[in-house]
Amino acid sequence: MDSLRRTRFKTIRSTELVSLIEMKAKWLNLFVLWLQELAQEKDRNLSEIDLGRLSLSIPPADSHWDLALACFVLSKTLAMSPQSIAESLVTKAQKNGYKMQALSGYVNFSLDRSLLREALFRDLKSKREHFAHTQYLKGRRIMLEFSSPNANKPLHLGHLRNNALGESLARILVANSAEVYKVNIINDRGVHICKAMLAYEKFAHGETPQELGRKSDHYVGDCYVKYAQYAKENPHAEEEILKMLQDWETGEPSTLKLWQTISSWAVEGIKKTYERTGISFDKIYYESKLYLLGKEVVKQGLEKGVFYTREDGAVVIDLPWHIDKQTGKPQQKVLLRADGTSIYLTQDLANALIRHQDYPYDTMIYVVGNEQDFHFKVLFYVLSLLGYQWAQQLYHLSYGMVELPSGKMKSREGTIVDADQLIDEVALLVREEILEKGLSEGEKEEISEKVAQGAISYFLLNANPTKTLVFKKEESISFVGNTGPYLQYTSVRLKSLITKGGEDFLGQVSQEELDLLETEEEWLLIKKLASLSQVLQEVACERNPAHLARWTYGLCKLFNQFYQEHSILTANEEALAKARLALCQAVSIGLDSALGLLNIPTLQKM
Template sequence: MIDRKNYWKQRILELLLAFGAEKEIKGQNLSLPDIVAEVPPDPAMGDLGFPMFSYAKLFRMNPALLAASISQRIAAGKEPDSPAAKDLAKAQGPYLNIFFDREQITSEILERGSSLSWNDSKPMAGKRVMVEFSCPNTNKPLHLGHLRNNVLGESLSRILKEAGAEVRKVNLINDRGVHICKSMLAYKVYGQGHSPQDEGLKSDHFVGKYYVLFNQLKTEDPAAEEKAQAMLKKWEEGDPETLRLWKQMNEWAISGIKATYARQGVGFDKYYFESQTYMKGKAEVLEGLKKGIFYQDEDGSIWVNLEDVGLDRKVLLRKDGTSLYITQDIGTAIYRHDDWAFDRLIYVVASEQQYHFKVLFEVLKRLGFDWASNLYHLSYGLVNLPSGRMKTREGTVVDADDLIDELTDLAKEEISQKGRDDEVGDAGSVSEKVALGALHYYLLQSVPTKDMLYDPQQSLSFTGDTGPYIQYMGARACSILRKYGNGEGNARNGKASLAALSGEGDWSLVRKLALFSGNLELSARMMEPSVMAAYAHDLAAEFSSWYRDNPVLNSPDPDLSASRVLLVGAVRNTLKTVCDMLCIPFLELM
């Protein structure tokens, strides 16, 4: 399939340059990025639109005249070999609009009906992209904020992969520090040597329980904080008893967290552990000091001065020579690039760490790593609830597992209410998939940078702009195809033909399908899953109104019926591909 948009951008550029040359107009250093293409607001105006204002200004002429003049040149001088040869160009006021050759586009689209791997739009081909996300602490289970992080990272990775990139998903488990010592200490006091099985708890929830109990310990033992610090010191000294408990607690926490990953459908190509990486970076900082990039304070601490780029002074190594958070991140980044030379590294981390990443990227740049300019912080906002902010201390944190359970129960109720338990087969499994579809779509639909309000009620309404709506349209498409497979309707008596699909109703659906590649490219380039989410809803909605008005199996015309079956197949495959990218489970039945 040719990329229509880029083809026409190139063509328009050539024509404008030729036009300028003929008229001997100076100052024309137009290049491809100067050519803006858009989709006209009304399909009747065309499929692709080029505003002529800026070029008209360059040529000092009326934009409408320029549009007319260029459109005439297109009519006169097109290459007969091009697949776009039958596209039409029309000047509409100051706009030059292109009408696609419908049969050509339709035939390209229908090929999708027969394949699930039809996407040949690979704008990121050859790029190696590393995506870091999740990065949980091992002292408590995942919460709603992690779910946003996880789905953003996983979805973005899938989008980049679909766009042709080689993607490596990595996680950095935060398995050391005083927060873990707190749950260890509380466990020592209250745990009585219990295992998660003894208490009937999921293992990460078990660890989390003791982290919460540390607050109780503090009221009973004023020295609790100091004891936690002392325990950290013992851990760093390699005390065997402390290490043994630490290992046990981490094992419980991590295996529980991994179970949640599996449930959510996210995964990693490589796990890094902070306990193994936190020492990395110190040598790099000392090296930087030697080169004079950093400086040493009289008390022995090592600093970088970033005031010339509008940042601050920042400590990179404590006076006692121990590492900080940023020291570790410096080391980890270098280690990762050595490990797997990426063209881009994306950190999916909450927006509260924006400053940290600015500093980190600047420090790496100063250390002389040219790849530092390829680092990107995908910053996302907090997830709030209608009831207010999530706060650990006030116990208003929404646990990830509990939330998925709750959503699943509600989805199950919905299925029962519709009386569809028997038809969907395994209602429990379908309910959880609907729950995940609802949750993931809700989390991905808005732009990441903003804080968002998660309204469980609304996400569960199952009507409107939601994940289940998209799943439902996929299921409806499958339902039609299933019936066709069972021999229903008279499509088998007909022959698929492009001419049969020339009506406006069919074309608007074909047109929507044709927008897939452009949206994928945009989504990948902007590193923004919400672009794909918007497209998923658009396509589902278009399909919904289309099949209502355009009978597929029930069409009296067998040829039209056969053609529409192929169209439904293309919709199904496109929806499935898009759902996969958005971590929305695709359902044949629901």
């Protein structure tokens, strides 16, 4: 977050303050000056690196303070305890007319409420849903790869987590002014495709998914499951698969025709699921068009001496950081099999080169599950050895698996829960248990679908990516607690209030009327909205949409507390009612903006 750190040393006049970020910058500027004075008094030196480690945080909800400075990071440099540093800073602040508190190594302080309120509503009036967007990544080109399905089965629950992370992160990066290019790689060749092909060849007798009324990717998945059953009973099945793969790579006509049929069915169905769930890409790559280039990259690596040919004919590379415990020698990684066929790593080498040529990026983010951690470590290592400087800009956004209460899912055994099936099941629960009476069939269908998608997406995004999740359908659709439907319902409640008000109070409210928002519940909402810019930067910096998901839930909790405690439409004074309706409109804009960035559907009624 270097760009954030640089703003801390800029002088900011009160008339220029437009966000909580700049308010933080002002306070950090003051703390830097006081810390430099303290360092001189202690005959110590504070470097730019030391000062760059300073950060402000929001104290616990039960605190009466608005922001806190942690003093722990400077304890060693100043040879003082964190609490002593905090007390020294408070003393200097008091001499300059500021009221602060030193507590447990933190300096707690409050913001100018009138100033922040004015700045927030000025942004909301002029920028509306873009009020919290930042310039943090302006000029940065970022490529984001996510989804990466195999063309032998439908998308499953794990893909939903991948897609949720990738799509939301892309939207949030754009909100930070990055130029984002979303890509997908469909793995449409290899052993896994051949398994579905072989099963179709042996058991389908020319039938089509259209004839059976089956979604095309689901039908291909059925074939894949049939192969697993066939392989259990036929010891030569693996030999048949390898022969089919070799025939495909040599261009045997009947094999190519069968492959085109099976892969096109799978891709057609997968794209329909993308459309259903609001997922899109700027470009889709196909492994079948890249694997030959991958072999060429391996050939170049052999010529450079980066790779070598093993005795059995396989092309390999030694991994000096991965030592075999038994032999004490570096383990090997195969790049080309002895029979000349390629592997995933071969394809990914080619893919990396093509992408950088297509879209020279500053950063490339791969959204892939943690079972591929080792794969990406090897990929980045190999690209570096081949001399590609941009290999240092590659990043693997690793995430944990998603399981059901019954345990792990296995596609080859048919125990996997595909994405379409899961959304349908959750939508059915919504329709049966949540929907109010008096809705048309069309409204019920639309609401059920959107609430189901919101429930699933929020569940997948609310946890840190590295965490393994157990998805429980019934819990995910609750209107009570930390769920997607709770957020969607709050959004609908806000729209209803604003509609009853009948006017655009946000556009009409005056500063004098806004100054009537003096209760603690109102201030907490204002402060929460003002912090959205900072949260968007944190997501971009840490590549973790969970920060925004939690912010969104926190905003809804604060609003519903405010709604329970205070009259809005029937406030004692007309000016106060106007100010509170303007605040509701502000919360509605902030909430729907956040939901949009998380790719969670919003509704007009529920």
